[in-house]
Amino acid sequence: MLNFAYQEHIRTYYSDTRNLHFNLPNLTDNQHVDVCVIGAGFLGLSTALELAEKGKNVIVIEGARVGYGASGRSGGQAINGFEEGIHEYIDQVGFENARKLWDMSLEAIEIIDQRVQKYGIQCDWKKGYATLALNERRMADLVAIAKASQEVFGYQHMQLWDKPQLQQHLGSEIYVGGLYDSQSGHLHPLNYCLGLAQACLSLGVKIYEHTPALDLNPQGNMVHIHTPEATIQAKNVVLATNAFIDSPLNAKIGFKLARKILPVESFIIATEPLDQKLADSVINNGMSVCDNNILLDYYRLSADNRLLFGSDSSSNVDMVAKMRRNMFEVFPQLEHVKIDYGWGGPIDMTLNAAPHFGRVQPNIYFAHGFSGHGVALTGLAGRIISEAIEGNDERLRIFEALKVPTIFGGKWIKQMALKIGVNYYRFLDKYR
Numbered sequence: 001m002l003n004f005a006y007q008e009h010i011r012t013y014y015s016d017t018r019n020l021h022f023n024l025p026n027l028t029d030n031q032h033v034d035v036c037v038i039g040a041g042f043l044g045l046s047t048a049l050e051l052a053e054k055g056k057n058v059i060v061i062e063g064a065r066v067g068y069g070a071s072g073r074s075g076g077q078a079i080n081g082f083e084e085g086i087h088e089y090i091d092q093v094g095f096e097n098a099r100k101l102w103d104m105s106l107e108a109i110e111i112i113d114q115r116v117q118k119y120g121i122q123c124d125w126k127k128g129y130a131t132l133a134l135n136e137r138r139m140a141d142l143v144a145i146a147k148a149s150q151e152v153f154g155y156q157h158m159q160l161w162d163k164p165q166l167q168q169h170l171g172s173e174i175y176v177g178g179l180y181d182s183q184s185g186h187l188h189p190l191n192y193c194l195g196l197a198q199a200c201l202s203l204g205v206k207i208y209e210h211t212p213a214l215d216l217n218p219q220g221n222m223v224h225i226h227t228p229e230a231t232i233q234a235k236n237v238v239l240a241t242n243a244f245i246d247s248p249l250n251a252k253i254g255f256k257l258a259r260k261i262l263p264v265e266s267f268i269i270a271t272e273p274l275d276q277k278l279a280d281s282v283i284n285n286g287m288s289v290c291d292n293n294i295l296l297d298y299y300r301l302s303a304d305n306r307l308l309f310g311s312d313s314s315s316n317v318d319m320v321a322k323m324r325r326n327m328f329e330v331f332p333q334l335e336h337v338k339i340d341y342g343w344g345g346p347i348d349m350t351l352n353a354a355p356h357f358g359r360v361q362p363n364i365y366f367a368h369g370f371s372g373h374g375v376a377l378t379g380l381a382g383r384i385i386s387e388a389i390e391g392n393d394e395r396l397r398i399f400e401a402l403k404v405p406t407i408f409g410g411k412w413i414k415q416m417a418l419k420i421g422v423n424y425y426r427f428l429d430k431y432r
C-alpha cells in the first residue's frame with residue numbers, strides 16, 4: 001500500500017486554521033466516468049473544476065485527504081513566469097510560443113483571481129510579491145529579468161527597488177535590492193484547496209478521500225483504475241499525483257514520469273502572531289518574498305500576522321532550530337519571538353526547472369515539475385488539460401515541446417543526485 005495513503009493532513013499552521021471541515025467518503029462501488037482525476041491537490045481539483053464547468057462527468061480519487069500533498073502545506077506564493085529565464089524559452093520554442101508561455105503564466109494568476117471571486121473562496125488571497133537579491137551579482141539577474149519582461153513582452157507591473165526603496169517596505173539589512181511585482185501574490189493554500197474542492201462538489205464532481213489508485217490498465221478506448229475496493233472505467237485519466245508519483249502506479253505508467261522529478265524537501269516555520277508594530281517592522285505592505293538564490297528563503301505574513309518562513313530542508317537536523325537561526329539572520333528584531341509550527345514537504349523540481357506537462361498515451365494526461373511555481377501554474381495546467389480532453393490540445397502542445405531532462409538510475413541514484421545537487425546549489429549560491 002502507498003505509504004501516504006489513508007493519512008490525515010499533517011499538522012501545520014494551515015491545518016489548524018482551515019475554514020472548511022468536510023470528510024469525504026472512500027470509494028466502494030465501481031464507476032463509469034468521462035474523466036478520472038487521481039490526486040486532490042491544486043492540479044487535480046483545478047482540472048476537475050474546469051471539466052465540471054463544461055458539463056463533464058468527473059470523479060476525483062485521493063489516496064489521503066484533499067490538500068494532503070504539497071498544495072495544502074506550501075508557502076502559498078503564487079508567482080507569475082517560470083523558473084527558467086525568458087530567453088531560454090525563446091531559444092527552445094521560438095519567440096511566438098515563448099510569448100504564449102509568458103501570457104499563460106499571467107493567466108495562471110488571473111485564474112486564482114477569478115476562482116476566488118466566482119466561488120467565494122476564503123483563502124486570504126493578497127497581491128504583491130518581491131524577489132530579493134543578496135549581492136550585486138544577483139541584483140544584476142533581477143535587472144535582466146525586469147528588462148526582459150518589460151522590453152520583450154511589454155509587462156508593466158514590475159518595479160526595480162534599490163536598497164533604500166526596498167527598506168521602505170521590508171525591515172532587513174541583508175539585501176541589496178529587489179524586483180517588486182504587483183500582480184503575483186499569496187494565499188492560505190489549504191483553504192484555497194478546500195475551496196476548490198467545495199466548488200467541484202457544488203458542480204457535481206464526486207471526490208473520494210482515502211482512495212489510492214493502485215493500478216491503471218488501458219483497455220481499448222478506456223482506462224481501468226483499480227482502487228482497494230472498486231474499479232473505475234474512465235474515457236480519460238489525469239495523473240495529478242505530483243512528487244508522490246513514486247508510488248505503485250510507477251511500475252506501469254508512472255515510471256517515465258518519476259524520472260523527470262527530483263523532489264527537493266522544503267521546510268516552513270510559523271511564528272506566533274506578531275503585534276502590529278513588530279509585523280510592520282518585518283513587512284509593511286502585505287507582499288510575499290523570495291530571495292533569488294537557487295536554495296532560497298521565502299516568506300510572508302499570514303492573515304493573523306505570523307511570519308511564515310520557508311527554506312530548503314536537510315535530514316538529520318533539528319529543522320525548527322535551523323530555520324529559526326535563518327530567520328534571525330534576516331530579521332534580528334524577531335529574536336524573542338516564539339515558533340508555533342514547523343512542517344515540511346517535497347517540492348516537485350525538474351532538473352532544468354521547466355514544467356513537465358503532457359500525455360503518457362492519448363487519454364492519460366499529466367502535469368508536474370512546477371518547480372516552485374505550482375500554486376499558480378497548477379490552475380493553468382488544469383485548464384489546458386481540460387481543453388485537450390475537450391479536443392483542443394494547441395496549448396498543451398506548446399508545453400510538450402519544452403525539454404525536460406531525464407534523471408537516469410533508480411531511487412538510490414536519485415537520492416545521491418539530490419544530495420550532490422543540494423550541495424552543488426549551496427556552492428553556487430555562495431560563490432556565484
Ligand SMILES: Cc1cc2nc3c(=O)[nH]c(=O)nc-3n(C[C@H](O)[C@H](O)[C@H](O)COP(=O)(O)OP(=O)(O)OC[C@H]3O[C@@H](n4cnc5c(N)ncnc54)[C@H](O)[C@@H]3O)c2cc1C
Nearest residue numbers: 039041042043063069070071075077213242345373374375
Ligand atoms: C513546503 C512547500 C512549500 C512550497 N511553496 C510553494 C510556493 O510558495 N509557491 C509555489 O508556487 N509552489 C510551492 N510549492 C510547490 C507547490 O505546492 C506544488 O507545485 C503544487 O502544490 C503541486 O500541486 P499538485 O496538485 O500537482 O500536487 P499535490 O498537492 O502534491 O497533490 C498530489 C495529490 O496526489 C495524491 N496522490 C498521489 N498518488 C496517488 C495515488 N496513487 N492515488 C491517489 N492519490 C494519490 C497525494 O496524496 C496528493 O494529495 C511548495 C511545496 C512545498 C512542499
